[in-house]
Amino acid sequence: MSRVREALGPDALLSYRLSLADLVADGQSWEEVVALARGVEAAGADLLNSGIGWHESRVPTIVTSVPRAAFTDLTGRLRPHVAVPVVASNRISTPADAEAVLARGDADLVSMARPFLADPEWVAKAAADRADEINVCIGCNQACLDRTFALRTVSCLVNPRAGHETIPLPRPTRRPHTVAVVGAGPAGLAAAAGLAEAGHRVTLLERRDHLGGQFDLARRIPGKEEFAETIRYFAGRLERAGVEVRLATSPGAGELAGFDDVVVATGVRPRRPAIPGIDHPSVLSYDEAMRAPDRLGDRVAVIGAGGVGVDVATFLTRHAAPDLAAWRAEWGVAADGGLAAPAPAPPARRVHLVQRRRTRVGADLGTTTGWVHRATLRAKDVETVTGAHYERIDDDGLHLRVGDRPRLLAVDSVVVCAGQEPVRDLVDDLAVLRVRPHVIGGADEAVELDAERAIRQGSEVAARLRGRGRA
Numbered sequence: 247m248s249r250v251r252e253a254l255g256p257d258a259l260l261s262y263r264l265s266l267a268d269l270v271a272d273g274q275s276w277e278e279v280v281a282l283a284r285g286v287e288a289a290g291a292d293l294l295n296s297g298i299g300w301h302e303s304r305v306p307t308i309v310t311s312v313p314r315a316a317f318t319d320l321t322g323r324l325r326p327h328v329a330v331p332v333v334a335s336n337r338i339s340t341p342a343d344a345e346a347v348l349a350r351g352d353a354d355l356v357s358m359a360r361p362f363l364a365d366p367e368w369v370a371k372a373a374a375d376r377a378d379e380i381n382v383c384i385g386c387n388q389a390c391l392d393r394t395f396a397l398r399t400v401s402c403l404v405n406p407r408a409g410h411e412t413i414p415l416p417r418p419t420r421r422p423h424t425v426a427v428v429g430a431g432p433a434g435l436a437a438a439a440g441l442a443e444a445g446h447r448v449t450l451l452e453r454r455d456h457l458g459g460q461f462d463l464a465r466r467i468p469g470k471e472e473f474a475e476t477i478r479y480f481a482g483r484l485e486r487a488g489v490e491v492r493l494a495t496s497p498g499a500g501e502l503a504g505f506d507d508v509v510v511a512t513g514v515r516p517r518r519p520a521i522p523g524i525d526h527p528s529v530l531s532y533d534e535a536m537r538a539p540d541r542l543g544d545r546v547a548v549i550g551a552g553g554v555g556v557d558v559a560t561f562l563t564r565h566a567a568p569d570l571a572a573w574r575a576e577w578g579v580a581a582d583g584g585l586a587a588p589a590p591a592p593p594a595r596r597v598h599l600v601q602r603r604r605t606r607v608g609a610d611l612g613t614t615t616g617w618v619h620r621a622t623l624r625a626k627d628v629e630t631v632t633g634a635h636y637e638r639i640d641d642d643g644l645h646l647r648v649g650d651r652p653r654l655l656a657v658d659s660v661v662v663c664a665g666q667e668p669v670r671d672l673v674d675d676l677a678v679l680r681v682r683p684h685v686i687g688g689a690d691e692a693v694e695l696d697a698e699r700a701i702r703q704g705s706e707v708a709a710r711l712r713g714r715g716r717a
């Protein structure tokens with residue numbers, strides 16, 4: 247630090263980033279953190295920017311399930327020990343979060359990174375008292391950090407334009423179309439908002455009585471409540487752009503034929519594998535299980551251990567997302583930022599997570615988030631069964647064959663998370679009427695639930711329609 251200060255001269259601003267809690271065994275003690283901070287200050291730092299954790303740490307610090315501003319009390323503890331400003335970071339997502347950190351006296355300044363990928367107008371909107379219009383980072387890491395570690399172009403799941411800002415934005419249309427967007431999941435929401443903002447007259451039709459599609463399911467998973475922010479953001483854009491929203495309606499092709507354009511964003515339906523007994527009353531799709539959890543018993547087998555299966559297992563074993571104190575206790579974070587013995591709350595149900603593949607459960611989850619999900623399942627005593635063949639489902643439960651050995655999982659309920667199929671009935675019906683719709687999101691491609699692609703495709707529809715039309 248002394249040499250850097252010497253090289254920079256006295257006028258350049260010099261910020262030093264240090265971890266206030268390594269969250270690894272035998273990491274720095276609090277006394278050592280303070281000593282380092284004071285030493286760095288004495289050597290010429292103008293401000294101390296704080297991070298939390300370390301790459302080897304097994305405590306999550308930035309993913310969705312980490313409560314907002316979970317560690318700023320540590321920044322607050324450091325402040326009295328130094329004279330230079332101390333900066334808080336980690337899971338500070340909204341202007342209200344930042345204001346609360348400052349109001350508590352936890353920091354002199356707040357820093358953030360991912361929120362500016364999610365919304366490059368974050369600061370401008372905050373300054374203009376339009377915080378409710380901010381597209382909030384949901385902490386998923388899918389399109390940013392996971393890409394960084396794969397040396398791919400960084401973008402953002404909720405703002406696919408991030409990293410691609412040089413692609414021209416669609417100009418307002420001179421020939422507005424009437425457009426029906428069918429389906430209000432991420433793809434339909436992005437399409438409806440983008441089209442209306444480009445000047446088209448848009449009607450958004452949704453069969454459920456609420457917006458959100460798969461994001462509405464995701465937000466129900468304890469630790470993924472942030473997904474509600476994206477629904478809120480798009481709902482605001484729809485309203486400001488004058489989109490007519492019709493809920494609880496499933497239009498037939500005939501009702502849509504009068505529109506200039508039809509966007510089919512009808513999403514996916516859970517796939518029902520051909521297992522003997524799949525129609526047994528104990529069997530629910532993941533969709534049904536998450537919308538009506540009171541139909542589930544205390545012992546549950548989950549068929550399919552991809553991203554949805556892991557989420558459902560988390561949903562089944564938790565009553566609700568823990569508050570900050572309970573979250574820190576679950577992960578073993580002591581008051582001084584040191585490690586304590588993790589004390590997870592007991593699981594809400596006994597869950598077995600079963601897959602046909604022999605690979606480890608959740609092998610396809612994100613680089614920076616998969617380990618958190620797997621640790622969460624371990625903490626809830628979820629039994630994982632790999633290499634399973636599904637024999638049948640009956641009153642006794644789920645019968646498997648694992649290798650050469652038969653095995654019965656004596657469960658009350660079986661939840662199927664065996665992939666999904668595109669809902670494209672409307673596409674075929676429209677074809678009969680010689681209407682060629684724009685098909686986006688899960689209705690276009692359902693092999694993997696890919697919210698980033700869905701939102702990107704929705705945003706691209708507006709650009710495609712510019713300049714065309716019947717007028």
Ligand code: SF4
Pocket residue numbers: 360361363364382383384385386387388389390391401402403404405
């Ligand atoms: S990809 Fe996810 S974590 Fe990354 S900036 Fe976007 S919303 Fe935030």
